[in-house]
Amino acid sequence: MHEFFAQLVNGIALGGIYALIALGYTMVYGIIELINFAHGDVYTLGSFFSLTILGALGVSGEVRGPLLIVDVGVTIIGAAMLCGIVGILIERLAYRRLRFAGRLAPLITAIGVSFILENVMQVWRGPSPVAFPAVFPTHIYNVGGVGISLLQLAVVTLAIGTMLLLEFFVHHTRFGQAMRATAQDREAATLMGIDINRTIALTFFVGSALAGLAGFVSGAYYQSTWFFNGFGAGLKAFTAAVLGGIGNLAGAMLGGFLIGIIESFATWKLGGQWSNVTVFTILVLTLVFRPAGLLGEVTPEKV
Amino acid sequence: MIFVYIGSTILVAAFGQRIHVPVARIAVYVGLALLLSVGPVLGLGSDATLNTLADAGIFVLLALGLNIVVGFAGLLDLGYAAFFAIGAYTYAMLASPQFGVHLPFWVLLFVGAALAGAFGIILGSPTLRLRGDYLAIVTLGFGEIVPQVFQNLTRFTGGPNGIAALDFPSLFGRSFGTAAFPYYEVTLGLIGVALVTARNLRSSRIGRAWMAIREDELAARHLGINTTRMKLAAFAIGAAFAGVGGVVYAAKLSLVSPDLFQFQVSILVLSMLVLGGMGNIAGVVIGSLVLTLVNQVILPQSNVLAQAAHLPVNLSNAHFFIYGGILVAIMLFRPEGLLPSAQRQAELHESVQADGV
Amino acid sequence: MRSLQSLAWQLAVAAALLSACSQSGHSAASKTIRIGIDLPLSGADASVGQSTLNGMVLAIEQADAKGLPDGFVLKAYPLDDTVQGIHNPQQGVANIRTFVSNTDVLAVLGPYNSNVAAAEIPITNAAGLAQIAPSVVADELTLGPAAAALRRVHPKTNAFFRVCTTDSRQGSVAARFARSLGFKRVYIIDDNETYGLDIARVFAHDFTALGGKVIGHDHLAADTQDFRALLLKVAAAKPDLVFFGGVTSTGGGLLRKQMFAVGLGRVPFMGGDGIADLATVAGKYADGTYFTVAAPDVTKLPSARSFVAAYHKRFHQALGAYSANGYAAAQVAIAAIASALKRDGGAFPTRAAVLRYVAATKDLATPIGPITFDAAGDMKNPVLSLYTFKNAKPVFIKLFKLKTQ
Known part of the structure; x- marks a missing residue:
């Protein structure tokens, strides 16, 4: 029983990282229906930006007290901003021209951008995995015999907090309104005086900034990062977004947590080599019975 | 040498497409077919060249198959490599020391096609209710599951090592051996069959049904088209092409291992399709040739080429960058592909009527 | 239409140029x-x-x-x-x-x-x-x-x-080293790739033959950085050694690091030459790791x-x-x-x-x-060295000579 809860805690923390990546994925998908394969690489880029900022701040290990909040805050904001800008650039250079070219052309450019980003990171920080400073105190809280680290708590809080913030942002701000209008009907939105280009660019900014945030979190959590990480993580996060119902923020978070938990339990009970098979089998079965994901609504296809 | 071969093929295919006198067009294609098939018999092309062309040919087979699913029927398949794997493992298990079974290559071509096609139906049937990108992610899931299962079932598949030393095919008692030439000729023949099949399918009743489904599934259903059966047919036929490709691939490489069939392969074949011009058979051929050329010749030789051009750069660290750049550039400047389907182009631009390809 | 033709011509010119450049046959001179x-x-x-x-x-x-x-x-x-x-x-x-x-x-x-x-x-x-x-x-x-x-x-x-x-030599020598260091209960993890799987298999076989006990054998998932689920399972089995078949970049480095996060930090870690560069990822956590290299002490x-x-x-x-x-x-x-x-x-x-x-x-x-x-193309009379990490630096422990036919 003890191991069950230990695995659950681990799965939830892992799922929190997937959830953070999936939130950005789902936002971008929601507005232009593009499977942005480069999103996973923006996430990795976020961990490298964080590494650079931490280096500039002189952080090479554990930070305690109020300085922790300052250092982490500066790093997160910096990495998120930089990733957001990268996101805007990617949209402007690689996707905007293809907005009316069907769905496959942007899919292929997304793959191209993903390759380019991976190569840039490989040249920038080398082809080997790079160590990331253990910023957070390694204290482990004992909750009924199950160890929970501060970082695990932080990951989960961040994931849920971000989701709630985004929900508020999308439903209660002018920009959120513009986003939803653009997603629903671009022409009508233009007629309502919404600047489509700006709205889409801003969505990319927010989505990519979230990827940057996730990059910092995973770097701190695993104390390591690698230019090739984004591929696998992006695939899982996309799976999470679809499992929850793509375009749906709460769904992306739910999907992320579920996939983290499924992975943990599959590794525990079936062995690590079956964890990906289990995740994708559950994905397929879920979609067979709920064709729009867990929280998605079945809507008639747009014409 | 290889550049001349592929370059001339691309040129002929591109211009052949634009020549509107049918006789002339047929003459161009026949000439190309003769050059490609008889040339090597006369000693044209080194072993390395023919090898690359044969590899490119296998990708042409795959792309032609995926074109049926994605280009004709409009079903986005991101797990196409799974069927490729099934074809390859069919050959590996039934023509190798693995189980001591040694069936002939020519029989296994059909077995591989049939098995892959059957899996196309099995994997396709639960997904038919799904639309658009949900279908894409489910196929992606299958594409992740299949090679992983092959990797884990070590007793049957050799696990991550895969199966090596597969039988060389033979014809009239003569073994193919390791030379690329016989594999090249077989691949060329199979492409011929695949091209004819794809063309005939497109202009058949099934082909028109696929187009109808692609354009508007609801309307197609109202027209009395059995959309379920038609979609399954697209999945099965596309998968069968991949199965054939897999058998040839395994026989030529004399090896299978799970890492040969990962998601990247599905993406590569899809890129070939989209880059070339989806739905257009000549475009698909060109897309496959161009990307094989980039992946197998230009990128591995990038440094050699740079030296030859007296460029003082080390490109071995920039392969992804170049490859990604090529994908992005072609898509930005030719969003419909290098050789767009006239029909699809017409649809996209909503201008002139399609010229009845 | 025109752009297509110009593209085709450009391709043709490029092809001709490139083929001219890449010809490099060996002439008599x-x-x-x-x-x-x-x-x-x-x-x-x-x-x-x-x-x-x-x-x-x-x-x-x-x-x-x-x-x-x-x-x-x-x-x-x-x-x-x-x-x-x-x-x-x-x-x-x-x-x-x-x-x-x-x-x-x-x-x-x-x-x-x-x-x-x-x-x-x-x-x-x-x-x-x-x-x-x-x-x-x-x-x-x-x-x-x-x-x-x-x-x-x-x-x-x-x-x-x-x-x-070869895998079998390295796995077998690692097993002998492990037994000679007094380890009895080993948990084996491999990366489910050729090298790792084979070395782990041979290690398991020889370690058992030498009287040790393999209390678990697991494989890493591909495309992930998170091995805690697996390590929690390992921790529950209470091994006195974790043997890893694989290389640093396929998970060896992260595995070692994450052992500390699940309370396995004091348990020694062992592997083949694939983790000789473990410290590049694991840093100071590499300490307490043993690995074998098919060469004599390189510092000497x-x-x-x-x-x-x-x-x-x-x-x-x-x-x-x-x-x-x-x-x-x-x-x-x-x-x-x-x-x-x-x-x-x-x-x-x-x-x-x-x-x-x-x-x-x-x-x-x-x-x-x-x-x-030797006739098979392998190195004759190979030697293997056992190393450990101290302060994230490899330190030579001892040498082992293998006899070949």
Whole structure:
């Protein structure tokens, strides 16, 4: 029983990282229906930006007290901003021209951008995995015999907090309104005086900034990062977004947590080599019975 | 040498497409077919060249198959490599020391096609209710599951090592051996069959049904088209092409291992399709040739080429960058592909009527 | 329409130019000898591929700078066998055929991955082109009926050699070390790839045969950084040693690091030469790790010291796990080419002569110890060293000599 809860805690923390990546994925998908394969690489880029900022701040290990909040805050904001800008650039250079070219052309450019980003990171920080400073105190809280680290708590809080913030942002701000209008009907939105280009660019900014945030979190959590990480993580996060119902923020978070938990339990009970098979089998079965994901609504296809 | 071969093929295919006198067009294609098939018999092309062309040919087979699913029927398949794997493992298990079974290559071509096609139906049937990108992610899931299962079932598949030393095919008692030439000729023949099949399918009743489904599934259903059966047919036929490709691939490489069939392969074949011009058979051929050329010749030789051009750069660290750049550039400047389907182009631009390809 | 035609013309011009440039057949007057190198140079294996390539390039540059007889020039001819980020046997074979078709190429170095080697061996065997691999360790490439099947075109010719140990030797020696250090309950984890799976299998077998107990054997998932679920399971089994079959970049480094997060930090970690560079990822957490390397103590070997110094000077970076093996593989090829040149006095050596000299390599001094090949193409009388990490630096513990037939 003890191991069950230990695995659950681990799965939830892992799922929190997937959830953070999936939130950005789902936002971008929601507005232009593009499977942005480069999103996973923006996430990795976020961990490298964080590494650079931490280096500039002189952080090479554990930070305690109020300085922790300052250092982490500066790093997160910096990495998120930089990733957001990268996101805007990617949209402007690689996707905007293809907005009316069907769905496959942007899919292929997304793959191209993903390759380019991976190569840039490989040249920038080398082809080997790079160590990331253990910023957070390694204290482990004992909750009924199950160890929970501060970082695990932080990951989960961040994931849920971000989701709630985004929900508020999308439903209660002018920009959120513009986003939803653009997603629903671009022409009508233009007629309502919404600047489509700006709205889409801003969505990319927010989505990519979230990827940057996730990059910092995973770097701190695993104390390591690698230019090739984004591929696998992006695939899982996309799976999470679809499992929850793509375009749906709460769904992306739910999907992320579920996939983290499924992975943990599959590794525990079936062995690590079956964890990906289990995740994708559950994905397929879920979609067979709920064709729009867990929280998605079945809507008639747009014409 | 290889550049001349592929370059001339691309040129002929591109211009052949634009020549509107049918006789002339047929003459161009026949000439190309003769050059490609008889040339090597006369000693044209080194072993390395023919090898690359044969590899490119296998990708042409795959792309032609995926074109049926994605280009004709409009079903986005991101797990196409799974069927490729099934074809390859069919050959590996039934023509190798693995189980001591040694069936002939020519029989296994059909077995591989049939098995892959059957899996196309099995994997396709639960997904038919799904639309658009949900279908894409489910196929992606299958594409992740299949090679992983092959990797884990070590007793049957050799696990991550895969199966090596597969039988060389033979014809009239003569073994193919390791030379690329016989594999090249077989691949060329199979492409011929695949091209004819794809063309005939497109202009058949099934082909028109696929187009109808692609354009508007609801309307197609109202027209009395059995959309379920038609979609399954697209999945099965596309998968069968991949199965054939897999058998040839395994026989030529004399090896299978799970890492040969990962998601990247599905993406590569899809890129070939989209880059070339989806739905257009000549475009698909060109897309496959161009990307094989980039992946197998230009990128591995990038440094050699740079030296030859007296460029003082080390490109071995920039392969992804170049490859990604090529994908992005072609898509930005030719969003419909290098050789767009006239029909699809017409649809996209909503201008002139399609010229009845 | 017009843009299409212009594009087609541009393609044609480019094709003509490129084909003119890339022609490099060996003419009678050619004085350039090339050594083909096939390694994964981009994507997931780039870190190990690039650093192995560096070792090879260094040896070739040194030999060329020293000068070959009769004005011959020695050049490295590296090709990448990665496609879309993954090492690819099909691309490996294409590269080998490129080398075979280029008469300047007298020997081939590589590959890094066992399945790539399994696809390439039939080609180099058929061509009689010497191939020396720095690091592929699967037994069946050189031993038993599986290896014979790979060489079925010319069963009597062996053109494949390797300057590394085999999985079975390394796994078996690691098991003996582990028992001699007093470990009784081992939990085995491998990365579900060729090298890791095989070394783990042999270790499990021998460790049990020597009276130890394997209390669990698990595999890592691909494409993930999170191994805590697995390690929680390991922790519950309470092993006194965790044996890892795999390499640092496929999870070895993160696995070791995450052992500390689940309370397994005090349990020693052990593996083969694939985790010799563990500290690059695990840093100080590498302490308490044992690993075996198929070479004598490199800090005591003069050839190794000068190699390490030259490597730092040339590339300004730390050695990769197989840089020294890459250097040694190149040395074997260079020595054979030099012998063939000496014998033929001014003529361009034949591949057959180079192959014969490679097979006859005897006590060649390299950074990984003296190299002599047996009939199968493996190193004769190999030695293995046991190392541990102290303050994230490898420290030599003891040496083990293996007898071969």
